[in-house]
Amino acid sequence: MKLLLPLLGCLAFTLSLTEGVMVCYFGSWAVYRQGDGKFDIEDIDPNICTHLVFGFAGLGQDNKIKVLDPWNELCDNYGKCGYDRFNALKQKNTKLITILAVGGWNEGSAKYSNMAADPAKRKKFVDSSIELLKTHGFDGLDMDWEYPTQRGGKPADKENFILLLADLKEALHANGMLLTAAVSAGKATIDPAYDVPGMAQNLDIVNVMAYDLHGAWDTYTHHQSGLYAHPEDTGDNVYLNQDFAITYWIEKGMPANKITQGVPLYGRCWTLKNGDDTGYYAPAPQPGAAGQYTRTPGFLGYNEARIHVITLLFGLQICEGILNGWTVVNDPAMNEPYIYSLEHGRIWCSYDDEASVKTKAEYAKAHGLAGMMVWSVETDDFKGKCGRPFNLIKTMVETFTGTDITPGPTVAPTTRDPDAPTTKPHTAPPTPPSTEDCLKPGINADPVDCNHYWLCSLNMEGGYDANSEPCAPGTLFNPNAYICDWDHVVCAIPDICPNECA
Missing domain, CATH: 3.20.20.80 (Glycosidases)
Incomplete structure (x- = not known):
């Protein structure tokens, strides 16, 4: 059995x-x-x-x-x-x-x-x-x-x-x-x-x-x-x-x-070289500006966009872009849209x-x-x-x-599998003082070396255990997005990784 x-x-x-x-x-x-x-x-x-x-x-x-x-x-x-x-x-x-x-x-x-x-x-x-x-x-x-x-x-x-x-x-x-x-x-x-x-x-x-x-x-x-x-x-x-x-x-x-x-x-985004060509194969030598949530140049979640208006930055959905000076295009040769704006940084996104x-x-x-x-x-x-x-x-x-989504069956409290995982109540511990490597629990950037990042866990002594995690070849740690990303993407962010991006 x-x-x-x-x-x-x-x-x-x-x-x-x-x-x-x-x-x-x-x-x-x-x-x-x-x-x-x-x-x-x-x-x-x-x-x-x-x-x-x-x-x-x-x-x-x-x-x-x-x-x-x-x-x-x-x-x-x-x-x-x-x-x-x-x-x-x-x-x-x-x-x-x-x-x-x-x-x-x-x-x-x-x-x-x-x-x-x-x-x-x-x-x-x-x-x-x-x-x-x-x-x-x-x-x-x-x-x-x-x-x-x-x-x-x-x-x-x-x-x-x-x-x-x-x-x-x-x-x-x-x-x-x-x-x-x-x-x-x-x-x-x-x-x-x-x-x-x-x-x-x-x-x-x-x-x-x-x-x-x-x-x-x-x-x-x-x-x-x-x-x-x-x-x-x-x-x-x-x-x-x-x-x-x-x-x-x-x-x-x-x-x-x-x-x-x-x-x-999500969308993949570029910065157009100029406003004369806004279609497919338009010259675009730079990634589009990072979004306020995902904070990665050339990338915007469907649920975000970042608009530059003089010095004002405010967020909106890609799906709302047309209401804020963006143009949505459905090229008859393709099944997917793209969106662009010449007024807000010449950004162009396919999504x-x-x-x-x-x-x-x-x-x-x-x-x-x-x-x-x-x-x-x-x-x-x-x-x-x-x-x-x-x-x-x-x-x-x-x-x-071909059917609408309906809620699935739930586990009745009296029949729940006793071996199933439970959610342990989370008790917030005292915040330890910052160290050279750890400002907070979780993922921490190294301010002088973008080839890795620090994983910081609380220990029983009330301090941090720090473990170095290397980024794969061709990537650097993006301290804004909390991930290792393409090196050329990270180097497009101002004042990030000066040692690696010089």
Whole structure:
């Protein structure tokens, strides 16, 4: 009977996919944002996603899975219990599936390459992952290695990634858990990095990150998540669209019903060189100004924009931009809008709106995909300033399933599983005095070195334990956004990282 229960658990997960999958990633660092951009676990609506993915855990030097922000994610030493609170959302919707993502852009590739190449190191990672997932009540693991063979990886990663996935699948399925992965949409990454048939044998869901296809790393405007190619696309740009990516994954051997089509809940933005050309392929050598919430040049959440009016800065939604001197354009050659303003810094942003996410959900359904995926839940219009809260996510769900979203069943207090994780009451401790490395608990910038940041946790002696976390090659720590970001993006912020950006 003990052997049968895990198999029944996996079967239940599989059957739920027939209703349509909505995978929602949660960027946990959004809790550090300011004002209306701050987003914590309790801001998540547990009834709009079938799968919630907590981003991110990492990989330690000991090859065990690593909690990247212990103060925010664990209960120890006055921590905020993020993992347990995240999984407690299942009390509000018993059908909800919670997954812990490991990796992400900040983590880079080199240490995953080293771990995957050694059976003993893989076992350490797998065993520690199962232990962490079970301790906090997660239902699966999302492997977000960005990317095998690249960013410090080795050619052997393509084969070793499959060995790692096979080990994870065996252990996770034995415990009734899912194994998913976030994967690239770019042909230049797919070809060297992925043995697609091998991945198909081991993964339950494949989340295709069909966004960031263009951005401020280009010196011209384009759509970051176009469903189809633009008529003027040539060369490798003809591959940089969602239709090519989804079709290519299927052609290389991934079953369509395992694929979710990723949609961004944010815009990629440029600063136009001049006001003479405001369309696609317009010269734009600089990123757009950072938003007041996400505070990253070239990036605006759907729920923000930053407008420059002489010396006055004020926030508004991208969806409200047209009311504040912005122009919204729906190019007849494309299915997605872009927005620009010549009066407010010559900013130009490509993004998705209600109409375009509906079109993408229709595409996913017509092509027999498992469903949709979003990065990330906290940049949808979660406060409902432009209509109903989380409208983009809800629109995709309703389009794909053909039904309106209804609240899921909750756990009755008398029947709640006694082994389910509980939310430990958070007691605010006395604030310790600042140290050279730690001004506050959680993520802290190093004022003289942007190649890393400090993770500061309270200790039992009433002080801080500081751990240095390196940024991956090609990235620097952005002290405004609390993440390691592209080095050219960080260097576009005035008075940031003078040693690295000189």
